[in-house]
Amino acid sequence: MARSLNQEPKKKKPVQPSQENPWLEGIKTVATAAILAFGIRTFVAEARYIPSSSMEPTLQINDRLIIEKLSYHFQEPKRGDVVVFNPTAALEARDFHDAFIKRVIGLPGETVQVKGGHVYVNNQKLSEKYIAEDPNYDYGPVTVPPGEYLVLGDNRNNSYDSHYWGYVPKEKIIGKAFVRFWPFNRLGSLDTEPLYPSQK
Template identity: 35%
Template structure:
């Protein structure tokens, strides 16, 4: 007896590998793998746990960090970076990363302060209009030539920042570039604080080493 062919849309059973459940599982797994790869190699988010970078970054702001940039070029003066502090800095629990601004790069001569109470880099005074209102550039004096492969970093809220100045007895307070996680380039949360973290113009006039 002749039986007419059954069209595919009338077939109710489908192999597992063609089921919607399996397709959803594959999408979830791929999404997790992609997200992990992005977080590990490209982009990561961090929240601000202290006031050491006020008013550039406020408590509980969330920033985007480019983790790929320094694979292609060296860190530049004026950039805001996230880094794992050297063991000698004695970071406590929950303080695995710090966020500060680069003031000196390898070979730079960083001094506090000139007769006008300004920090100088390679003889050029910095006009630091990004500092926390009322803060001096630094209450601590220093005269440092940044070693190769390291950075001199400072918070924008100088009176509330345990930065390179607080660790002069260990490698002159400098941070190995190898411990830098990446450059913080934007505040993304809260929305009312959204902005890019550009390099202040004062660093453009600093001469080469």
């Protein structure tokens, strides 16, 4: 039988989307957040706290910092950078397993010496307004190997650093201390003023 011209064809019933289990949705959300957080912490930045006095007065015990991890993929550490690094082979041999935080003083190929209460790099005395007190020890002269860095704590006379155990290979460096976010009264970046002779 012929169909009338104004007769509408029967419409199909719309398919209803299936309702996903809310528990499954929650698990997916948490898993996604965890993956993102892990990715950011592994490759971009992470929070760290200061457990010792070796970086006083710049960093106090229980200060909270953001450590950024990207810049050293594109540039070399600079003198004055405060860096977090995994224990070197020399430190692991002495049963140290936690990360350290120190200031970069000697760059690859430079000669470093501590004498008369001052640090010298390539025979130039560093102007170090941030240290707790002048170092009361003599060290060097030593030449920093290629691809490695000499690091010292700002609390020079109470810091277990390169003058005890040697140099930090670049691959051991986790990242650069970027900003202090706790306590609030000392919130901000670290040492923004130039403190050193010009670097070539």
